[in-house]
Amino acid sequence: MRIAQSVRTGAWLLIGFNLLMALGSIWIFMRMAPAIEIIIERNERSLEACEGMLAALAMISRNAQADRMLKATFEDALKRARNNITEEEEPAVLEIIKNGYNDAFLGDRTAQQKTVAAIVLLGKINREAMVAEDHRAKQFGNAGAWGMVFMSAGVFFAGMLLKRRISKNLVTPLEEIHKVISAHRNGDNMRRCTGPHLPADVQQVYRGVNGLLDQYQFQSDSGKKAGNH
Structure with a gap:
């Protein structure tokens, strides 16, 4: 009978809509969670490198052996930062740090100030990138939530029509x-x-x-x- 067929069709449509909602929710969270995790992990590495470089500069003394160890620590942190570039503004800032840190460890006050300012700027770039990506992830989540709302409304109206x-x-x-x-x-x-x-x-x-x-x-x-x- 046509009635039985229409009822079965309506029921399958409702089941299909619910499956789409479930799969859509899973897809949104699967996209958001890894993206946020990667963003935080990469920017945190750059921030840790900035902290290491600042700490090395702050501990410069007149002890040549200690300063050599601090310089090696600084260079290791700089290498990690250069291998972890995530933003287009970072290469220019890293170049300033690279060109100035040798003079900074030799006691050049101006070089120290420029290097510290560049490191602070590098940290700021990464923090702003984290905030921007967090905002983008929230927008993506909000868009997904509204998508679920519209799909739920569609399921509701389809259910009312079937009823x-x-x-x-x-x-x-x-x-x-x-x-x-x-x-x-x-x-x-x-x-x-x-x-x-x-x-x-x-x-x-x-x-x-x-x-x-x-x-x-x-x-x-x-x-x-x-x-x-």
């Missing part, structure tokens, strides 16, 4: 058949299944029920007439 269709094509006809059968049990033999704007399948069922009732009524009347004779 209305089931009520019109299945529940109401069954209630009408139940009322007619109850009326016949209570002695109202003239009651028949009727209703406005009925689908073809429901009309066919009603005709079948009404035909059975007519046949029963005819047999009952025939039996009464035969008994009277």
Whole structure:
């Protein structure tokens, strides 16, 4: 029957919408979590390198051996920063640090100030990048959340349409058949299944029920007439 087919189709559509919502939610979180983790990890490495370079510069003394160790520590941190470039502004800043740190360790005050300023700028670039990426991830999450809202609204309206269709094509006809059968049990033999704007399948069922009732009524009347004779 067409009614059964339409009900099954509507049910499968609802199931499909719910599956899409579930898969969409999983996809959003799978995209967000690794992206945020990678961003934080890479920028944290650059910030750690900045801290290492600043610490080495701050501990410069007149002890040549200690300063050589500090310089090696500085160069190691600088190497890590150069191998972890994530922003387009970083290469120019790293070049300033590279060109100035030797003079800074030799005690050149101006070189020290320029190198420290460049390291601070490098840290600022990475912090701003983290904030920007965090903002972008939140926007992506908000967009995904609104997408889920619209999909939920679609599922809700589809469910309402399916409910209305089931009520019109299945529940109401069954209630009408139940009322007619109850009326016949209570002695109202003239009651028949009727209703406005009925689908073809429901009309066919009603005709079948009404035909059975007519046949029963005819047999009952025939039996009464035969008994009277």
